[in-house]
Amino acid sequence: MASGATRSDEEDVSGADFVRRYDLSEVDWEENWNRIYIDENDKQKLINYGLLEQKLQAASFDQMTLSRHGAVLLSGPPGTGKTTLAKGAAYKLAEKIDREALGLERVVFKQIEVRNLFSSDHGDTPKLVEEAFDRVIKGGQRGHTYQVVLLDEVESLFANRGLLGDTDPMDAIRAVNTALDCLDALSELDNIYVIATSNQPGAVDSAFVDRTDEQIYVGNPDPKHRRQILEDILASLKETFETQLSPTDEQLETLVTLSAGFSGRRMRKSVLSALAREASTVRNPSTLSVDQLLREFEHKREMLDSAGNDYIQLGVTPDQPNEASDANDQEGSIE
Template identity: 30%
Template sequence: MRDTISVTSSTQNNINKRRQKSKKSLRSRINKLKLSSLTNNDRISIDKNHIKNEQAEKAIPILAQAFSNGFFTEVNCRILPENLLDQLAQQVYQFVRKQGELNRSLILNRYIEESLLNEYVNKIYVGDFEENNIKTNEINSMHIILYKTKDDHPFNHEVLIEGEKQNLGCRWSLPHYQFESLWETLEFDLPLKSQLMQYVFTVIRFDKANIDRTVIHCNQTILLYGPPGCGKTTLCKGLAQKVSIRMKELFNRFYFYELNAASLFSKWFSESSHNLSRFFDDITRICYDPLTFVIILIDEIESLSISRISSLSSNEPSDMLRVVNTLLTHIDRLKSFSNILVLTTSNLIEIIDQALIDRSDLILFIGPPSIKTTFHIYRACFIELIEKNLIYSKYHSEELKDKLWNLAKLSHGLSGRTLRKLPMIAFSHIQQSDHFIHPEQLFKAMHQQLIYQKNTNNYLQQFNNQ
């Protein structure tokens, strides 16, 4: 199969030409239909929607191909020079081809010969393929996306209650620099990341195809559950970032909302449900724009949706019941919009209200990493330390691999959060100098920290069982 390059950003080069052509066509049709009641704003809105729909019709088959038999190459640019997009994409294509073998979710940030890459590109993200590595001559297609992240501060949703400010949550405009590389740092045994991306793409594709939702139901809600520290929240933020990058031809704007559950439970009676309604009212207002895609994260949702049956049996205050009912009501209302995705996480799925579980299209368990996944996490940590010149790099690769496998076996059962903290904690226990630290020193320190961590976990488990 011939190699193909699909450059999403280059589509912008032709938008202005199509815009002028579409304006003439639309105005002609409007005059013929004698729609004299339309204002100028109405006409502009129709024009923009028409152009975006035309753009989406062309983008969806390309995205479908990238999801099915290719992979995404995402280029984080310092600036996006419109007159150089095609040339820049060609250099990215050639540079990736030169790598020979690609590691899963590889991040490239060193460019030698390619002058445009050095000038305009921060990082190149290569993925996602589920195998640990793939040869570049086995790549059938390459979907290249050029983008620039935003760096503005998140908007805080604050309400004034009895003279006191309460922050209900935050809103980010995506893609945002704070969410960069989150997706690539996550390692799972099952193809969770591709499953989530395929789900979001399917939801959007069904909407563009005008699928009747009374025939095929879609709630646009995902529930991730599992023990703390296994990457549920990070996965949600990484997914939001990737959706905003890969689906950029389908929407003009992407917003990410994170609900602060703790702030909802007001000390003033009945204010909790009102606070929740305020938060969702703002989301609903934005969703009326069909060219804006909204992603909501409700972290540790069990604090909001504790079973109504449990609340009644334990004499919980009625305010809790109002919050649960309000949450369910707003989730039901959001189903009328096709440009929204609700992400929820929980450490205690057994206490979540069954009505919320039933409303989730996907319910996925995120557990502690396996030995193989732990090895890849440690490997990524060591590569980072070597690239930043903190540990000695001239270490035999096979010997390094064996050492990392042994550490991974000793680390079985620990959360991903603990695994990623371990190199830093171990490094802090080494007598540091201006010279490189030898990997053997770090291996020894990590081994000692693993023993300490497991002893601590055993003590806490015994304490909790008492």
């Protein structure tokens, strides 16, 4: 079980393979939240919706007036930090909610493991979906726990029924219908806030999107945020390995320009690739130079421009020699 993931003795253990639970008093997601560089207004909005939903629930404000479902959708390309944002927002909510005033014993984060809900056995998938949501619903019915629920890569669970072909089993449609019913059931409970993520919002069923109270787009970082990511990486390398990476403003701007269109994850992996390219920097990461970083980012830029995003994700272009192997041959094997 992942660090911080717990299972309460009082919870029904059915669906344990489908729901991962974290007591937010036992984890520290502050640093990861701070290291996702997006518009601060979007970060605050994600927290505000959770606080507002809790306030309206505590006041017994009727659901119909504002058509609330207590759910927000984060959409955007892979690698932009959507899952980390969801966890961080839950962590920040746990800090801000007055548990004593609300009679809450704990604030928990529950992640429904969507990939485990699908079965090749006829009729099983809708049952598994219902079982997973039932575990969350039972937690909400007890009333002393505030739950932030993550539905990651929600297009798998709430697939666009209009795009399902004739070859798709009826189980897939029934699973979406069941999941929508379960989401409606969650919205009727107090102390539950749902955050969903999607890399492919066009593949998400419109009935689910319409139920979300807000859709926040988390795109690839702009120049300001790419610079912040680079500064974050350089500071971490310096702290851990005492690297002497001190790019000039011009060099830093070059790295920012070269990484246009990269996700935050791809930027970090490009630095990892620079470290891995030569045996000398593998043996001693403190020897990584600004010139090596620039060459690696130029290489990734060329790959993206010439071959498209598929190859920037793979990290290799067609018919490209294995330059890392060539470098190792020149430098000698790693000892």
